Every structure is written in structure tokens, then in C-alpha cells.
Amino acid sequence: MLDLSPVFSALSDPTRRRILELLSKGNLTAGDIADQFPISKPSISHHLNVLKHAQLVRFQRQGQHLVYSIDTAILTEVQHWLDQLDLVRLQRRGRIE
Numbered sequence: 001m002l003d004l005s006p007v008f009s010a011l012s013d014p015t016r017r018r019i020l021e022l023l024s025k026g027n028l029t030a031g032d033i034a035d036q037f038p039i040s041k042p043s044i045s046h047h048l049n050v051l052k053h054a055q056l057v058r059f060q061r062q063g064q065h066l067v068y069s070i071d072t073a074i075l076t077e078v079q080h081w082l083d084q085l086d087l088v089r090l091q092r093r094g095r096i097e
Contacts, residue, residue, distance in 0.1 A: 002074075002077050004074075004077065004078060004081060006050075006053055006054040006055075007054045007055070007056065007074055007075075007077075007078055009050070009054070010050050010051050010053070010054035010056055011054075011056075013047070013050075015037065015039070015043075015044075015047050016047050016050060016051055016056075018036075018037075019033055019044075019047060019048070019051060019057075020051070020056060020057070020070055022036060023057060023068060023069060023070040024070055027067050027068065027069045028067070028068055029065045029066065029067050029068070030044065030045065030048060030065070030066050030068065031065070033048070033068065048068060054074065055071055055073065055074040056070065056071060056074060056075070057069065057070055057071055058071045
């Protein structure tokens, strides 16, 4: 099974969750993302790097800008893992054989 620890670590931070919410509405440059927060651009860069490491976002260079987008592939793995936990829970309660 894929190591999901970086994903859960990334998702544990409210700023990173908010970045994902913003990106769920469309692609944004790092500057556009930073403009949505009362923290420094280097701090936003750190958060974006954590999200990249967790495979939750990807970026594409467009001229001098980095344009970020959400990457939902890893979230499919997380959902599968959660579904398996739910299946075990339901089996223990006798709802599924």
C-alpha cells in the first residue's frame, strides 16, 4: 500500500487545506494563492512544497510564474483506504458479510 503519511500530514494544517479549497475552484499562481492569506510569501511557498511532496498539488511553469492545480489522484488512494476502514466497521456490526 502507498504511504499516505505525507498526505495526512499535509492535510493536518488549516492553511494547506484552504489552499486545496482555493485550487479546487481552478488553477492559481503562487502569487494569487499568497494574496489570499495574511502570511508571508515564503510561508506560502513552504505550504505549497508540503502539498507537492504529498502529491496533492502539481505545478506548471508559465513564463516566470508557477501555476498550481490540485492533483486528485492521491485522494483516490485516501478514499480507498477510508472505504476499507468503513467496510471493516460495517462487517463488525454485521451489516455486511
